[in-house]
Amino acid sequence: MDSTTPEALAGMRETASPATLPADTLKADILWHVLYSLGRDNERPDRQTVFRALALALRDRLVEKWIASQRAIYAKSSKRVYYLSLEFLPGPFLRQNLIALGLEKEARDALTELGFTLDDVAGEEWEPGLGNGGLGRLASCYLDSMAALRLPAYGYGIRYAFGIFHQLIRDGQQVERADNWLRGGQHWEFERTHYMHPVRFYGSVREWVDEQGRLRHTLEGGSTVMAMACDMFIPGYRNDYVLNMRLWAAKSSREFEFSFFNTGDYIGAVEKKIRDENISMVLYPNDEAPEGKELRLKQQFFLVSATMQDIVRRFRKKGVAWDQFPRKNVIHLNETHPAVAIPELMRLLVDEELLPWEEAWYICVRTFAYTNHTVLPEALEVWPEELFRKVLPRHLQIIYEINRRFLHDVRRQFPHDPGLLARVSLIHEGEQRFVRMSHLAIVGSFSVNGVSAHHSNIIKESIFNEFYKIFPERFNNKTNGITPRRWLRQCNPTLAWLITEHIGTEWLTDLEQLKKLEPYAESAGFQKAWMEVRLRNKQKLAEYIHAKNGITILPESLYDVHVKRFHEYKRQLLNILHVITLYNRIRRDPDAGIVPRTFIFGGKAAPGYYMAKHIIQLINAVGYTINTDPRVGDMLKVVFLQNYCVTLAERIMPATDLSEQISTAGMEASGTGNMKFALNGAITIGTHDGANIEMLEHVGDENLFLFGLLSHEVEDLRRQGYNPRTFYETDSELREVLDMISGGYFSPGDPHMFRDIVESLLNHGDRYMVLADFRSYAYRQQDAARAYLDQPGWARRSMLNTARMGFFSSDRSMGEYARDIWGVEGV
Template sequence: MPPQQPQQRRGTTARSEEARALERARDLPNSRTATDVDTLRRAFADHLQYSQGKDEHTATALDRYFAVAYSVRDRMMRRWIQTQQAYYKQDAKRVYYLSLEFLMGKALENNLLNVGLYDGMRSALSDLGLDLADLLSQEPDAGLGNGGLGRLAACFLDSLATLSIPAYGYGIRYEFGIFDQEIRNGYQVERPEEWLRFGSAWEIPRPDATVPVSIYGRTEHYVDEKGKLRVRWVDARHVLGMPYDVPIAGFGNSTVNTLRLWRARASQELDLADFNAGDYLSAVEDKDLSENISKVLYPNDLTVMGKELRLQQQYFFVCCSIHDIVNRHLKMHDGFGSFPDKVAIQMNDTHPAIAVAELMRVLVDEQGLEWDEAWEIARATFGYTNHTLMPEALERWSVDLFGRVLPRHLEIVYEINRRFIDGVRAERKADDGAISRMSVIEEGPTKQVRMANLAVVGSHSVNGVAALHTELLKRELFRDFHALWPEKFNNKTNGVTPRRWLLQANPGLAKSITEVIGPEWLTDATQLRRLEPLAEDAGFRRLFRSVKRDNKARLAEIVRAENGITLDLDSIFDVQVKRIHEYKRQLLDVLRVASEYLRLKEDRSYDPYPRTYLFGGKAAPGYAMAKWIIKLVNSVADVVNHDVDVKGRVTVAFLRNYRVSLAERIFPAAEVSEQISTAGKEASGTGNMKFALNGALTIGTLDGANVEIREEVGAENFFLFGLTVEQVAALKKRGYDPWEWYRNDRRIKQVLDALASGVFSPGEPGLFRPIVDSLLNGGDPYLVLADFAAYCACQEEVEKAYRDPEHWTRMAILNVARTGKFSSDRTIREYAEEIWNVPPVRVG
């Protein structure tokens, strides 16, 4: 959010007088944005009247929410402007975080806490007979992300501001975010998520900073007046990118950073000639095609049109962002000699990888730099974070599609690849097999552009997001690149912000922690270690259990309202919430629940500790097996919850429409955290960190960040089961036959036979045949059956531990005390010091 350029031809004296006048105004006591209760009450009343046009008789709860939000935003504005001024005055190096997803959730409560207004605003509203909590519920979730990737980006923005790191987030202002999930007859049904239906209190439109974006067309090669070979991109279709800025407040400081989200607009609103000729549809066709780019988060890319729109989305936001970054740099510097010293661009996964080619296009085609100079600048500027170990999840674009949408960029990618391969061959650093694997262009029946390879070649840093994940990147996924450039690779274990995921989500526990160790943990999560001795304090253990029970009651009320199920607060709350995917193995969890039910029906003397199984998560619209798993969970729940023989001993619920605000209720209430992915498949996970931070004990495999969580909290405070990465590889190498497990394990055979025969689908006996077939005839790719017996045995250990409440509480307290490493503040500090070389800039 740079200062506006002065009007042309205005004299220096006039500008100086304006600047001095504004400075004097800023230095005056500002009663309008004071933070005492009386002024906050007046601010609320003013916004209700002047911003919403309502009085106390006509105002709705939504009007009152907006009045509160605008009052808070007013108090962030001065800090926001001061932050940008500080960055300009100090000519600070800035971080630009490019992410196609930002799963922000709700902003009001987070902003109230971060800028220190929560108690004051609650008091001001209470004086008016209003409850702040009621107004907080009016805000929709900003669901601009699918899951962990987008939520991680949101946590990073919070930490960047809290650590006073000069930073900007760049993404897309999707009109419709991640879909709202309904459950009809047990099946997932997607509905549009209209988070902008009533507008957003937090965004500031910046039409003056609109950026032109070209797509399609062709290239022309020509020689300029200096005899230099140049390239023009011609006959392109043009789209405009209009930025909307969202303030991101740091906790307990004066820093307010910027999240800039781009909205696609047509380069002209309508074709007047077509309109005058009476062809209205043709007149607005270009407008609709252009604005579709920012319409919906991640279209289904199973069709050619879906893939094309997704590529358009990626280039659109990258083009706008690179344009913005370059313009900001040129306002302060002549040329690009200092560009890597002033700019650090981090690509969050492969979605923004086209930025490598786009920066090269800008530097070479628009700014006239020689290729070699531009390439050195680009490589020194970019960092790449990888978020997946599965080769099939790494983005590839067919050369035909890529060249049709981005003809100039395909030429640049080919040139990058040619020079890279020539250099490797000249230095004899790799054989032909390695060169083929590292090539940015994948040869084959359908030639493809490998975006991950482009990101690695075009970056000075490549990082994984957990220690195990990074080792697997170096050893397997990018082994050839690691052999070539070992110095590029580093680990940055993910983290979550303790402000959102403990202070805001679990105020009872946060207050208890602050009372015994002070508030320093909020910005230095390693201080949580001081809780360790309190695990032996009987009084603190009682308090801890009381807070947990209150949180369980709060979640139980949501389940009663949404699912019509009454939960037993004395039962174990066993929770698995995350995106539905086969590798995350919700199927392993629900098969065990079904097996437990069958065991209870078969053996009336079997008396397990009462347990409540809670599931939640969304399946990608085109992911058939994930949708079958959701249906199975709901069908098992329907059978189990209506069977009087097991009532009070097993309860199952699927929590629909899993989102950030619902997660804030789930994590504090959970007692068992299910982190059971197949070893070697989960890059990191962040839900596992949020559960542990809130005192849930993990049952999990040695996968992703589970490895480091177990190291931190202690093996004795973690329930471990399952095959390791090495054992998974060995089993698959010698030949994995799921039928062998089916024939040799009575429980597996019993539960799969029950699924196939319709025990959990009365009236539709073959309904779950696709799930059974995927396990037995489809090869069970995620080794559900191979880990089933170990998982069941480990769950018995969980139950045994829970039967001793004092012992369980000690374990839970130690989980909270020892998860300080998993603060996103630590992660961002490592990025800033070891990749970006960006120091903090104190504001105010």
């Protein structure tokens, strides 16, 4: 019988009960969805249609396991973890879900029968870019690990209609294009069109006294928007456990009012509806330099208010008293972005549940935990008091009351430090007043953690030192991690296979098992196999670069890769200064190059960040000059890959030799790209910053190239008065490079084009100490090049990097959070 007829397919569905769908029906399920869910002819479905149908077939399997997981959590009456984040960067789901469900082979077979390859079909997926960079990606690695560990957890965020912009490079400059990711249709999610919560903004607070003589606060007026739940599923690795990431989308409440469209002003009514739905329209593309816009504050409260309603609804089902709330719930704040959850819980408890303030506060401070991800002063979130009062008048009052009581306690604890109160106050007082969100988060949480050992120490010793003195027991470290399922198994299947052949599969859920590779580090045979896999990965990336940029690169060259958001503290500028240095050496002496190198850059700049965009432009200009200079030939190539995102990272990580992690010491809280590269066998060149320091401790200093000032040296130098010009004057190679840039060598049509970059270094203080670290960086780069000449030595270092990355699994991080902060166990 022809199995593609609708009758045959429908018959097959009926005979397979949903709870026991055998994997060999995957092909039938795909064809079933092509016809019944997508409304297409299933005789010759196209690639995009097959992708969508496969996604739907997998969603069927995910939802079954999710329901079962939810029942298990409910039955055990577990304490629940709520992970609140304004950003998630899950990356493409297809391969990840296939691996977790153990359906990769079945999918390949089914697709082959349909005339496709998994690579082709996976290429149809458009990743949800609902985050900017490290912070959002970390949240997604953590969900993967929470699912692997069977934690009773939920991710909560916003379903932006437009994610992080799509970056194009046009004439060497960044151009932003809207990321209309929903256009492709929502094959992975369930839109709960009947599951909504009202969220209220603006209005004014009315104070009144009730019959029992209690002072009450009621919000009057204002406007209401509905939050619609959209669920996406995160499967645990082969454990039948599935978590959900619930993303809220804004829907106008007005369309639920019968009279709304009947007012005579039909078009005006539609306009109002669209304005309401704007709240979840677009992700703010600013990483570590928040834009203090009203819409952004509304987004934060939108997430918080809808999520708190969900949490309270689930808690109420238990039928226990409010004082049990912290035993049953922990709410984790990913950065301060969702910190208004603290006054929101206070409002619910005090204004609506009529609990006394002290009791409510006792519940609050036992419920919240906060992760800080940055010490950059410009990244610490503050909101103008006026704006806060306008959007969230009752919450501002509550923050003032929290502050009054907090300062009262501080005054009693430290009576002899009058300046202290102003420094720790939740309100910054000056010409204008600001609400300090980090102070709110610290005062309202039982746990405050940094994201690497180094960063957590900086928090305690400098930026939050005074809070550390007030609440020493709250501060702790949880070093970041990455999921080995995506960042090795999925993105580097050939290396994963080589590893598994030698040490089995346990490493997938216990990354410390990679230690078992260490004995192979000296084996010539294994080294050869290792380097062959790496070379094939590098060939594939070379093909991609050729297709995208039209540049031919040597797969045997040293791939020196710097991919991450563009920010001055990450010092892509230092890297390109070194590239120009090598160029000059080759120009002077064609035999000067030690080893052929390919420099690969990628990353987005915030659209309003002038200097970051300018540095992107400089890199592209330098690349053009070098790549077209016949004297250089194969010795040096510079590539800028546009639109760095999770999908592109998955191509790059397995093909990298040298990983650039060169932030100014003290400024990168952790970094997670550093871990992804090393897990795939790249060697790091980096500063004493963030998690680099812990990576050094694990891999050993022969296997990692560290350079540059230490963070206390950066501070000392700054205090003593740092003069970047002395480096310019005393280092002739550096001087030549800077003179070329400011003299228009890379911008012959417009010699002044890059002058302000050099100005920022020489005449505006070089805030990120690029010049101070230049020479030590150049030396270390030379060490790296020499090391690369010794290929067996490089192979050994590469393998030892992989073998010693076990600690940096996000399973380890999540295990620590679960045990030390949340007090939860696997279901």
